[in-house]
Amino acid sequence: MLMSIELILNSVNLNFIAFNKYVWPNRLDGVFFSIFIIAIAAAEAAVAIAIIINLYRSHQSIDVDQTEEMKY
Amino acid sequence: MSGSIIVFYLLALLTLVSAVFAVTSRQIFRSAIYLLFSLIGIAGIYFWMQYDFIAVVQIIVYVGGITVLIIFSIFLTQQAGELLPKQKMGRQVFAAMAVFCSFALVMLQVFKNKFIPATGEVVQPNISAIGEKMLATTEGGYALPFELVSILLLAALIGCIVIAMRSASFLTETDKK
Numbered sequence A: 001m002l003m004s005i006e007l008i009l010n011s012v013n014l015n016f017i018a019f020n021k022y023v024w025p026n027r028l029d030g031v032f033f034s035i036f037i038i039a040i041a042a043a044e045a046a047v048a049i050a051i052i053i054n055l056y057r058s059h060q061s062i063d064v065d066q067t068e069e070m071k072y
Numbered sequence B: 001m002s003g004s005i006i007v008f009y010l011l012a013l014l015t016l017v018s019a020v021f022a023v024t025s026r027q028i029f030r031s032a033i034y035l036l037f038s039l040i041g042i043a044g045i046y047f048w049m050q051y052d053f054i055a056v057v058q059i060i061v062y063v064g065g066i067t068v069l070i071i072f073s074i075f076l077t078q079q080a081g082e083l084l085p086k087q088k089m090g091r092q093v094f095a096a097m098a099v100f101c102s103f104a105l106v107m108l109q110v111f112k113n114k115f116i117p118a119t120g121e122v123v124q125p126n127i128s129a130i131g132e133k134m135l136a137t138t139e140g141g142y143a144l145p146f147e148l149v150s151i152l153l154l155a156a157l158i159g160c161i162v163i164a165m166r167s168a169s170f171l172t173e174t175d176k177k
Helices: A002-022 A029-059 B003-024 B028-049 B051-076 B088-111 B126-135 B143-164 B170-177
Strands: none
Touching: A002 A029, A002 B003, A002 B028, A002 B051, A029 B051, A029 B126, A029 B143, B003 B028, B028 B051
């Protein structure tokens, strides 16, 4: 689910920052990549939660298996 | 073993253990709380590496924003105390294999390549250096991605409002009921 995506993005951020600190201490590129990843992850989480809440409102469930009316 | 290394291992342990619990816990609310601890641990590692700005951004955006949003949506959509269905065995095996492969890939790269730290002046990652680089239009500046991200955030804002807004026809239908 959403939480796993957040964890994965966080681990990538951590890698960027660590390599930036220990391999290229004279540049700041890793920091910028992390900042942009954080911003995009925030936007993505907000949109996903809006979709989930809307889905729950119309189907009374957030189980993806039950939302099948547009499947056929 | 110096104190700094002990602090690092404690933070890494907190992050990893709570991340594993967040993925394996079968109660979704507990999993959100474990995710919160994992994010705090990562912010602590940023502080440990003296990247203060990133650590503060991490705490504000993730701990203060996204986790609260996730907990809100859990409360709005889930019945409390309900266990999540158990995952299929095949999926678990596949996920474990994916984790192992990516870990092996990163470790292989770390040990195969010899990293030569760049010489030259060390840029202190303080806020003024980050801000100057962020808005620089010269080579190596990040003005264009900065503007793109601002447009993306605006689009996400409007999109969220449009998605979550009740349409007028839906409203009248529920009123009739």
